[in-house]
Amino acid sequence: MGEDSMVGAATVLSWSGGKDAAYALFELGTNGVTELLTTISEDGRTGMHRVRRELYEKQADSIGVPIRFVEIPQECVNEVYESRMESVMAAYESHGIERVAFADLYLEDVRNYRENRLAETTIEGWWPLWNRDxxxxxxxxxxxxxxxxxxxxxxxxxxxxxxxxxxxxxxxxxxxxxxxxxxxxxxxxxxxxxxxxxxxxxxxxxxxxxxxxxxxxxxxxxxxx
Structure with a gap:
């Protein structure tokens, strides 16, 4: 499925709470996104950002789009992460989600990893900011x-x-x-x-x-x- 043909598809946005994810949502429009998706450690903070869960909840409330937290161990091995994300993707498939949007700009290895994981599902990946200066x-x-x-x-x-x-x-x-x-x-x-x-x-x-x-x-x- 090409990116042009995905306009209007039921979409979840991978959400870091940071600038690139926020700008991707700005371009997609809050009416075009069904849910925000982020992982959170058992201590109630997100991984690389280490921002508190309640701040993400306040973001979602102000945006008007629900947020889903995928809880993972604080020292999470990749197998556990992938297992929990597989469960979430299966739930999305059953609810008719067609794509997950990511705000990555140019990291090929990250994109390839995401595409490989989604290839095991019916869900498409979408990179609305890809290759921007x-x-x-x-x-x-x-x-x-x-x-x-x-x-x-x-x-x-x-x-x-x-x-x-x-x-x-x-x-x-x-x-x-x-x-x-x-x-x-x-x-x-x-x-x-x-x-x-x-x-x-x-x-x-x-x-x-x-x-x-x-x-x-x-x-x-x-x-x-």
């Missing part, structure tokens, strides 16, 4: 009126001072030249708290920044409340 994409996000807070940064490429900052022109200007402006390589992750998809802004308090080891890497997380 990331400089243009981040400017489009800001120009649309979105506001976001940087929730986490990869400590191998950015220092802890970047966590908790507003995602704005000043933040972008401070990024080293080697950093993708959309953080597409995992350099930073965001939480969107306001913009054209929301009925009202999400109140967010910026708390302390903590540093944690993730595998062989180190990440700085700002506790958003």
């Amino acid at each position: 990331t400089d243009e994409q981040i400017r489009a996000f800001l120009d649309a009126g979105f506001r976001a807070t940087v929730a986490a940064v990869d400590g191998s490429v950015l220092d802890a001072s970047f966590a908790g900052r507003e995602l704005d022109s000043a933040f972008l200007a401070d990024l080293p030249d080697s950093i993708d402006p959309c953080g597409e390589n995992g350099e930073f992750h965001t939480f969107v708290r306001d913009g054209p998809i929301f009925d009202s802004p999400i109140p967010v308090t910026v708390g302390k920044t903590v540093t944690r080891e993730v595998g062989d890497d180190e990440f700085h997380y700002c506790d958003l409340q």
